[in-house]
Amino acid sequence: MAEQLAFELPVRAATGREDFFVAPANALAVAEIDRWQEWPARKLALIGPEGSGKSHLARVWSSAAGARVYAARALVGIPPAPGNLAVEDVQDIAGDTQAETALFHWHNLVLAEGGHLLLTGNGPPALWPFTLPDLASRIRGTPIARLDPPDDQLLQAVLLKLFTDRQLVPPPSLLPWLVSRMDRSFAAAGEFVHALDAVALGTGRPIGPKLASEVLERLRDQNK
Numbered sequence: 001m002a003e004q005l006a007f008e009l010p011v012r013a014a015t016g017r018e019d020f021f022v023a024p025a026n027a028l029a030v031a032e033i034d035r036w037q038e039w040p041a042r043k044l045a046l047i048g049p050e051g052s053g054k055s056h057l058a059r060v061w062s063s064a065a066g067a068r069v070y071a072a073r074a075l076v077g078i079p080p081a082p083g084n085l086a087v088e089d090v091q092d093i094a095g096d097t098q099a100e101t102a103l104f105h106w107h108n109l110v111l112a113e114g115g116h117l118l119l120t121g122n123g124p125p126a127l128w129p130f131t132l133p134d135l136a137s138r139i140r141g142t143p144i145a146r147l148d149p150p151d152d153q154l155l156q157a158v159l160l161k162l163f164t165d166r167q168l169v170p171p172p173s174l175l176p177w178l179v180s181r182m183d184r185s186f187a188a189a190g191e192f193v194h195a196l197d198a199v200a201l202g203t204g205r206p207i208g209p210k211l212a213s214e215v216l217e218r219l220r221d222q223n224k
Helices: 027-034 054-065 097-112 133-140 152-165 174-179 186-203 209-222
Strands: 043-047 068-071 085-088 117-121 144-146
Touching: 027 043, 027 054, 027 144, 043 054, 054 068, 054 085, 054 117, 085 097, 097 117, 097 133, 152 174, 152 186, 174 209, 186 209
Parallel strands: 043 117, 043 144, 068 085, 085 117
Antiparallel strands: none
16 A cells, blocks of 8 residues: 555643543652652652653642742743743753753752752763762752552553653553563653654554554664
């Protein structure tokens, strides 16, 4: 069958508190976000692998706390201001003097003025290789909430959310079928749903085990 013209439609990610599926792998982190007013140091580092829900929880927290949300690199050139603040992908600015300096000033002002600070990243703050000693010392002792790799139940929920964000309705039996065959990571789930959507849209084929199997095999070949 000839491939159809495929148009990349916008993905409307659901980011509300009710859209976040709580499971053993993330329950402790969710509890920390919910009790944000009790953070002992008024700051928290939310860490976990790519696609584990850090951005989703940051937006849940920003809604509850009335906080601004910035990517760490975006702080450069923005004058620090009081109030609650979420800063995402903090490990990405390690070695960038301008960005590290900007985060240092935001960190100090937010906390000095009684605000709360949420940082997100892929690993413990103590391992973020900052070159600015003053920033490194302030971040190093930040309390941690960890999002762990998914169990079967959570991975199925993540897949369903990824399908839903793209306005796709997979057969119910497809989710457990996928979980038993795909790489068990949030990143792999995101890559798979994106690729499956593109192939289904381009070929007009229905989403089911046959197409999913072909896409999984294609991704394995690409990632070798």
